[in-house]
Amino acid sequence: MATIHINRIVQSARWKSARLTLMLLLKNPTGAVGFVIMLTYVGIALVLQFAPWIIGIAHPGTMIPNFSNPYPSPPSATHMLGTTYPGIDVFRAIIKAIRIDVFSSLLVVGAGAAIGSIVGIYAGFHGRLVDQAVMRITDIFFSLPFLVLAMAIGFTLGRAFNDVLLSLVIIWWPIYARLARSQTLAIKNELYVKFSLVSGNGSLKTIFKHIFPNTLTPILIQMSVDLANVILLISGLYFIGFAAETPYLPELGSLISYGFPFALTAPWTIVYPGLALLIFALGMNLFGDGLRDALNPRYRI
Amino acid sequence: MARVLNLVLKRILLGVMTLIGLTVITFILSHAGGPTLAVSTYINPRSPIPTSEQIKVLEQRFHLNDPLYVQYFYYVSGLLSGQWGYTNTPVFNGPVTTAIAYFLPNTIELSVLAMLIIVFVGIRLGVFSASRQNGIADNMIRVISFVGIALPAFWLGLLMQETFASGTVSNWLNLLPLDGNVNTPLVAHLSWYQQGISYPTHFLFIDALIHGDLAVAASNLIHIILPAVTIALTSLAIIIRMTRSSTIDSLHQDYIKTVRMKGIPERKVIRYHAQRNAMIPTATVLGILFANLLAGVVLVEYVFDYPGIGQWIVQAFLADNIAGIMGANLVFGTILITSNLAVDVIYLFIDPRIKY
Numbered sequence: 001m002a003t004i005h006i007n008r009i010v011q012s013a014r015w016k017s018a019r020l021t022l023m024l025l026l027k028n029p030t031g032a033v034g035f036v037i038m039l040t041y042v043g044i045a046l047v048l049q050f051a052p053w054i055i056g057i058a059h060p061g062t063m064i065p066n067f068s069n070p071y072p073s074p075p076s077a078t079h080m081l082g083t084t085y086p087g088i089d090v091f092r093a094i095i096k097a098i099r100i101d102v103f104s105s106l107l108v109v110g111a112g113a114a115i116g117s118i119v120g121i122y123a124g125f126h127g128r129l130v131d132q133a134v135m136r137i138t139d140i141f142f143s144l145p146f147l148v149l150a151m152a153i154g155f156t157l158g159r160a161f162n163d164v165l166l167s168l169v170i171i172w173w174p175i176y177a178r179l180a181r182s183q184t185l186a187i188k189n190e191l192y193v194k195f196s197l198v199s200g201n202g203s204l205k206t207i208f209k210h211i212f213p214n215t216l217t218p219i220l221i222q223m224s225v226d227l228a229n230v231i232l233l234i235s236g237l238y239f240i241g242f243a244a245e246t247p248y249l250p251e252l253g254s255l256i257s258y259g260f261p262f263a264l265t266a267p268w269t270i271v272y273p274g275l276a277l278l279i280f281a282l283g284m285n286l287f288g289d290g291l292r293d294a295l296n297p298r299y300r301i
Numbered sequence: 302m303a304r305v306l307n308l309v310l311k312r313i314l315l316g317v318m319t320l321i322g323l324t325v326i327t328f329i330l331s332h333a334g335g336p337t338l339a340v341s342t343y344i345n346p347r348s349p350i351p352t353s354e355q356i357k358v359l360e361q362r363f364h365l366n367d368p369l370y371v372q373y374f375y376y377v378s379g380l381l382s383g384q385w386g387y388t389n390t391p392v393f394n395g396p397v398t399t400a401i402a403y404f405l406p407n408t409i410e411l412s413v414l415a416m417l418i419i420v421f422v423g424i425r426l427g428v429f430s431a432s433r434q435n436g437i438a439d440n441m442i443r444v445i446s447f448v449g450i451a452l453p454a455f456w457l458g459l460l461m462q463e464t465f466a467s468g469t470v471s472n473w474l475n476l477l478p479l480d481g482n483v484n485t486p487l488v489a490h491l492s493w494y495q496q497g498i499s500y501p502t503h504f505l506f507i508d509a510l511i512h513g514d515l516a517v518a519a520s521n522l523i524h525i526i527l528p529a530v531t532i533a534l535t536s537l538a539i540i541i542r543m544t545r546s547s548t549i550d551s552l553h554q555d556y557i558k559t560v561r562m563k564g565i566p567e568r569k570v571i572r573y574h575a576q577r578n579a580m581i582p583t584a585t586v587l588g589i590l591f592a593n594l595l596a597g598v599v600l601v602e603y604v605f606d607y608p609g610i611g612q613w614i615v616q617a618f619l620a621d622n623i624a625g626i627m628g629a630n631l632v633f634g635t636i637l638i639t640s641n642l643a644v645d646v647i648y649l650f651i652d653p654r655i656k657y
Contacts, residue, residue, distance in 0.1 A: 030447075136318060136319070136322065137322070139315070139318075139319045139322070140319055140322035140323055140325075140326060142592070142637075143319050143320075143322075143323055143634045143637050143638045143641075144323070144630060144633055144634050144637065145592055145593075145595045145596035145599070145633055145637070146596060147596045147599050147600070148595075148596070148599060148614060148629065148630055148633050149630070151614060151615075151618050151626060152326075152327070152330050152626050152627065152630050153330065155330070155618060155621075155623065155626055156330045156331075156333050228450075228451060232451075232453050235453060236453065236454070236455060236599075236600050239453075239455050239600065240600070240603055240615045240618065240619070241618075241619055242618075253453075253455075256455070256456060256459075260459070263459050263462070263463065264462070264463065267463055270456065270459050270460075271460070274453060274456035274459075274460070277453050277456065278448070278451055278452060278453065278456070281450075281451035281452075281453070282447060282448060282451035284451075285447055285450055285451050286447060289447075
């Protein structure tokens with residue numbers, strides 16, 4: 001009985017804590033703006049994923065080229081934000097691209113955070129040789145700009161969409177490994193961790209019950225900022241022509257690259273996709289900043 | 302002093318280890334595609350397409366059928382002796398080492414100018430922001446720095462061209478040149494400038510000054526302004542934020558209270574007392590800043606058609622040229638490792654409390 005009761009208390013405390021975080025986040029104006037932007041983008045992505053007919057989009061997976069009238073035309077009644085080469089409606093392409101961009105950055109950041117936390121906690125908890133090896137490997141990853149490293153790995157893996165995502169996951173775990181490791185090192189010698197080990201819990205159980213929850217805060221903050229970084233990196237790679245194998249895949253960077261040769265005569269082909277990119281990245285940075293304040297114990301008393 | 306020296310040596314050793322790790326990565330990536338792909342590194346693009354027998358000879362000559370650890374040994378000794386392979390791109394055709402001599406000075410010129418803008422503007426804005434904490438100016442600077450960090454560098458570059466460059470259809474402000482690094486007719490018949498390389502230092506700006514050709518130097522400078530400002534804007538936020546928070550921290554210290562009680566004007570308190578100490582934590586972000594700057598260089602050089610390492614790696618990537626990609630990777634990695642090393646060593650001398 002008693003254990004059930006304690007579990008209930010713990011659970012209700014967790015809910016309260018989550019509610020408090022959300023409340024603090026929304027009280028902060030920049031955090032609230034970031035939260036709304038994030039909800040809007042994820043909402044668009046979800047609608048397009050599960051019910052694209054609601055907003056009248058038939059093929060969410062491809063930008064439909066129109067070779068009978070390929071050259072960019074300015075915004076008009078039929079094309080709200082104009083068209084870009086080859087005859088692609090900019091507004092629809094942006095909406096479609098938001099789905100791919102949001103989901104792929106979620107996937108890359110999620111996979112990176114999962115792999116990184118496991119590696120980092122293991123390295124921090126067991127220490128010594130493993131720790132040294134992990135730190136040296138992350139050093140190597142940080143010795144190259146991510147964009148350049150992504151190009152080198154992507155060259156070896158291939159140019160399909162999945163290869164882009166895989167090469168980004170390969171790049172994106174070290175930062176989380178470092179975060180999780182430093183957090184683990186900080187709490188490894190706390191009394192409650194030692195008590196858990198002494199009282200017969202295995203190291204795996206101790207890690208899941210005590211260490212993992214304590215590494216979450218910095219990792220969540222980093223993830224929200226990284227969603228912006230990853231989307232900027234993916235669009236940068238697509239802008240330079242990474243996706244030779246998937247020509248009409250809706251992606252904001254490749255949309256801008258279609259407009260690139262016409263940028264000087266038809267600015268709408270690059271301005272609007274870039275704005276969509278900027279607003280998302282800005283929103284995630286504001287959200288991350290708000291989250292940092294909301295999760296800061298100083299403001300939670 | 303012996304302790305500091307010990308730490309410096311330890312740090313240098315770490316840097317060397319990272320450098321070795323970097324060559325392992327480029328080795329794996331360039332040899333993962335099998336010997337046939339790896340052999341393409343060593344074929345001069347100007348020579349006729351080799352037959353399969355000739356490829357076999359090349360595989361023998363560059364030890365591409367040996368065990369991997371043996372190959373790695375030959376790979377590293379090749380790198381040390383200057384055998385970096387051949388690059389075949391629309392912007393450069395020839396040995397990788399020559400390509401680096403051609404592109405790297407231009408990239409350094411661009412990044413130095415960008416860095417100067419970032420450091421001068423960023424530190425001033427950060428300190429100004431901190432001195433008006435939560436005021437209107439502070440909030441505006443913070444919003445601008447948030448936007449700056451979220452700006453896609455290539456998109457900003459395109460907008461900059463649209464707004465400031467001449468030669469566009471809109472011709473809005475018509476102030477600065479559209480792309481490239483120098484006005485080509487100006488350098489067409491110079492004896493010290495051949496095929497895009499200037500002599501003796503390869504830095505066009507410095508060489509122009511050496512030869513007293515101010516027109517070329519000025520043309521070079523105004524060509525760099527637009528890309529440098531683009532890179533600076535996307536990296537400015539990092540240094541503004543760090544300077545702001547560390548200046549605010551140091552403004553709350555006791556010694557600042559003492560200085561204020563002595564009756565020193567607030568302007569001098571910030572300038573001579575708070576700002577000095579706030580610079581120490583700011584030095585830690587210089588490494589991140591440099592990494593960000595180099596990443597920005599790649600896309601911005603591509604947009605501005607600027608003959609630098611970033612433009613080269615993009616063109617090598619598009620032309621499937623493995624030697625170019627790996628060569629540029631090694632250059633970027635070496636620059637970052639040495640600059641991080643320098644930052645750490647300098648930091649060790651600034652702040653004696655640091656341990657590694």
